[in-house]
Amino acid sequence: MEKPLIHVNRVSFAWEKEWVLEEIDLKIFERDFIGMIGPNGGGKSTLIRIIMGILPPGSGKIYFREDLPRLKRPIGYLPQVRHIDRQFPITVSDVVRSGSLMRQTPFTSAAEEKEAALQWLEEMGIAFLHRKAIGELSGGQMQRVFLCRALISEPRLLILDEPDTFVDNRFEGELFEKLRELNEKMAILLVSHDVGTITSYVRTIACVNRRLHYHASPVITPEDLKAYNCPIEVLTHGDIPHRVLEKHNHHG
Amino acid sequence: MDEFLQLFTFAFFKKALLAALFTSISAGITGTYIVARRIVFISGGITHASFGGIGLAFLLGFNPLAGAALFAVFTAFGIQFFSDKIQIREDSSIAIWWSLGMALGVIFVFLTPGYTPNLMSYLFGNILTVRTGELWAMLVLLLLLAAFFIRWFREILYIAFDEEFARASGIPVRFFNYGVMTLIALVMVMNIRAVGIILILSLMTVPQATANLFTRDFRKMMFLSVAFAFGGTFTGLIISYFLNIPSGPAIIFTLILVFGLCKLYLPCSSLRKELRTQRKPM
Numbered sequence: 001m002e003k004p005l006i007h008v009n010r011v012s013f014a015w016e017k018e019w020v021l022e023e024i025d026l027k028i029f030e031r032d033f034i035g036m037i038g039p040n041g042g043g044k045s046t047l048i049r050i051i052m053g054i055l056p057p058g059s060g061k062i063y064f065r066e067d068l069p070r071l072k073r074p075i076g077y078l079p080q081v082r083h084i085d086r087q088f089p090i091t092v093s094d095v096v097r098s099g100s101l102m103r104q105t106p107f108t109s110a111a112e113e114k115e116a117a118l119q120w121l122e123e124m125g126i127a128f129l130h131r132k133a134i135g136e137l138s139g140g141q142m143q144r145v146f147l148c149r150a151l152i153s154e155p156r157l158l159i160l161d162e163p164d165t166f167v168d169n170r171f172e173g174e175l176f177e178k179l180r181e182l183n184e185k186m187a188i189l190l191v192s193h194d195v196g197t198i199t200s201y202v203r204t205i206a207c208v209n210r211r212l213h214y215h216a217s218p219v220i221t222p223e224d225l226k227a228y229n230c231p232i233e234v235l236t237h238g239d240i241p242h243r244v245l246e247k248h249n250h251h252g
Numbered sequence: 253m254d255e256f257l258q259l260f261t262f263a264f265f266k267k268a269l270l271a272a273l274f275t276s277i278s279a280g281i282t283g284t285y286i287v288a289r290r291i292v293f294i295s296g297g298i299t300h301a302s303f304g305g306i307g308l309a310f311l312l313g314f315n316p317l318a319g320a321a322l323f324a325v326f327t328a329f330g331i332q333f334f335s336d337k338i339q340i341r342e343d344s345s346i347a348i349w350w351s352l353g354m355a356l357g358v359i360f361v362f363l364t365p366g367y368t369p370n371l372m373s374y375l376f377g378n379i380l381t382v383r384t385g386e387l388w389a390m391l392v393l394l395l396l397l398a399a400f401f402i403r404w405f406r407e408i409l410y411i412a413f414d415e416e417f418a419r420a421s422g423i424p425v426r427f428f429n430y431g432v433m434t435l436i437a438l439v440m441v442m443n444i445r446a447v448g449i450i451l452i453l454s455l456m457t458v459p460q461a462t463a464n465l466f467t468r469d470f471r472k473m474m475f476l477s478v479a480f481a482f483g484g485t486f487t488g489l490i491i492s493y494f495l496n497i498p499s500g501p502a503i504i505f506t507l508i509l510v511f512g513l514c515k516l517y518l519p520c521s522s523l524r525k526e527l528r529t530q531r532k533p534m
């Protein structure tokens with residue numbers, strides 16, 4: 001049987017004695033495209049941060065497949081952009097290169113790395129911005145830069161934490177198309193508050209509301225959500241293929 | 253003019269000039285970090301708290317800068333610790349350390365028998381009386397700082413920009429945060445001799461603000477800050493000598509004047525540029 005890239009095994013986490021995550025079990029396989037949904041404060045970001053090694057799990061463990069070296073984590077990560085200081089004096093090129101710091105071998109030269117950064121920016125159609133300061137960019141351009149930063153290490157798994165905040169609908173569509181392309185080469189875990197849009201791109205859905213419910217198909221009904229204790233606001237967008245879900249109010 | 257050139261033959265002036273150079277480089281580098289990371293207020297707390305160490309040194313009769321260094325580093329760690337571990341809001345924590353250091357300093361100085369002649373030079377600085385030993389200490393610290401920043405420049409920059417991402421990429425964030433904070437505290441203490449406790453913060457923020465008008469690239473900002481800091485300290489030094497006013501305020505005043513002029517000049521020049529480019533296509 002295929003071994004998962006990452007196995008989150010019975011992970012629990014508490015903030016000040018309040019359980020945020022309980023007994024989370026999740027396996028991420030190669031070429032997976034998982035949409036992670038759930039209410040605000042349901043623990044999505046906490047789980048991501050545990051997987052990324054930013055927070056230690058309260059209990060349980062995270063297993064990485066042996067061929068993924070632990071220290072030079074081959075996970076591309078796009079954190080929430082809320083905490084970014086847009087006035088910080090840093091260039092686009094530097095931001096992208098920051099993604100490859102821990103992947104450097106003694107044999108990668110600065111020039112090669114700059115070249116790689118430029119190539120990714122090219123790929124996203126924003127190479128012309130590489131000398132600009134991060135603060136001079138629009139929301140969509142900035143997200144693309146952060147995506148380049150996540151991709152420059154050529155990860156096996158890409159984790160995106162609400163990449164659709166602060167961006168317009170057009171970019172959102174482009175972004176999801178791009179992810180579909182990238183999914184040919186890597187597994188993707190996409191956290192979103194917008195279940196309406198992601199269901200037309202992802203293959204499976206994981207709903208996190210203190211506990212995790214895994215749904216092996218992207219079709220999810222209001223009844224499912226109710227069963228999962230997963231009260232989410234459903235948004236829809238006209239110009240993007242989507243499955244419209246009924247609006248529901250459920251308090252878990 | 254002769255009098256100006258003659259200045260450079262005086263030993264005290266040569267020393268002052270070297271002090272100005274060392275101060276500008278170290279303040280330029282650390283200041284860029286401080287401004288970029290928005291920890292100006294923390295830095296203010298650290299410098300002012302170091303007064304407690306100066307007071308203690310007066311009372312017990314050891315080197316005031318050593319006392320200041322002790323208090324500065326302790327405060328830097330204390331502020332971090334307070335907001336990390338016992339969840340006191342950071343700005344309140346800063347204010348507590350800031351005022352504690354100042355209060356202790358005043359008490360210690362008050363308890364010190366006799367007159368404390370150098371007190372003013374620590375509060376407001378006097379770059380013209382820097383001693384050779386202090387110059388050596390400045391140089392050693394500067395080399396240490398430069399080595400740290402050159403060796404780990406990218407780590408420092410990435411943590412400053414996005415700590416969360418840096419943690420996720422496996423950079424030992426805590427080590428660097430404490431390491432850089434310690435260096436900042438020491439640099440501030442070494443620079444007390446040049447501009448004094450009260451004014452030191454401006455040497456670490458004003459040249460950076462000026463540099464920031466011209467560039468938004470961390471590296472370039474660092475070099476430009478050093479240049480503006482040295483320009484300001486040098487000019488302030490000359491003004492201080494000829495007008496016979498304290499060097500610290502003269503330096504700070506020059507720095508702020510340069511910032512003001514640049515700030516005024518830039519919009520004018522970019523407006524001119526815009527007008528030029530608008531005319532072209534016609």
